[in-house]
Amino acid sequence: MKIFLSFVTACLLLLISLSTCTASLAQFAGDWSNVDPNTGGITKLSIAISGDSANVHVWGKCHPTDCDWGAVAAFAFAPDVSSDPVSQAQALMAIFDAGFSETTLFINPQGSRLSVQSYTRFKDSSGRSNYASSDVFQKSSSISAVGMIAEVQPLQKFSKLEVLPIMRKIGDS
């Protein structure tokens, strides 16, 4: 019974720590690496904080070096309309517009890590499906990869994409 109760307590603490976390804006600052080294999506983030402003710089998986998505000003969200975002920000929203697509990142602290929900919407009528992905990032010492500015999406996913509309047309006929 003691084991049972201990386990329940641990689960509850884990759920609480995962689901709700109030953070300061400073907790987002720094260079962050995807905990999944084999990710086909976002590999690195660099978040700069200045007062109540945040700037998010993103790199996506590309070959031979990661693609630089550039940096955008992010919106910080507090728990309440009267909260101080500098001391209580709990989420950042950053929107990257690549012309043919738009990716919105929702960034939340998760303990000493960052949880990033990414929503990519295609605007080019290519027939590709909008898609969501979720990644976890940990603090890294430096951002070393600097690549050319290229299409925002990982190459691996694009290679699948280009085939799809043709397949659908064949299927329709």
Added chain:
Amino acid sequence: MRLLYPFLAAVLLLLLTATGGLAGMAQFAGSWTNVDANTAGITNLDIAVMGNNAQVQAWGKCHPTDCDWGTVQAQAFAPDVSSDILSGADTLIAVFDAGFSETTLVIKPAGNRLKVDSYDRFKDNSGRSNYLASYTFQKGQAPGGTTPGGSTPGDMGPGDVGPGGTIPGSTPALIDLTGVWNCDDGGIYYVRQLGSTVWWYGELDPNAPNWSNVMRGAISGNMINADWSDVPKGSVMQNGNLVLQIASNNKLVAISKTGGFGGSVWTR
């Protein structure tokens, strides 16, 4: 130890169902009520799904009746770029722009409920902080809705949209109007719905129609705003506008009509 494993399995199952797996567009459809009856934020959602398209209508807490934020087109997201949106969508994002603020709703299934994260961003330099609120919704209609002109917009959301609010739950959740319809003007109407656009060809008689017409309309909530015109299969040559209410998936009712349109009720 024998207790531990079943409990662990139960917790894992609970987590899996709570966090949601693959969900098709249909799982979002319907009228949803905030499980927190005392919420000061979003009280109700109506989500209408038509193929890959979804429209979200939201109501925020207002006094004496909730404020109608209006209806917006939502973006649907699948787990992967090659996934089928219709069967695999697991997130909707709906953005409500009230001018002074913009609210982005991230809507995800959580078992048989919806989890909604609401990101409110102020654009009016009022000094108010952008804020994030999370809500859980369950299927069903809240008692009471807005009445025309009866709401006082608050500061917590996009605010009242237009003078005429509607009752949550009045929008048909799953609309597919494509089919052959009969009308009380004696005609037969061949209707095609493509997303939020509706087309029809109607005629009194297939062989020698006195009149025949075409229509193109746009669905907004449970209304269709349309233009119609007679075409020269028949001899009557008139045209005008129609506002139709989608009373159900099998019934349309004309709310207003111009150009001498005769029909008022369509059924199938």
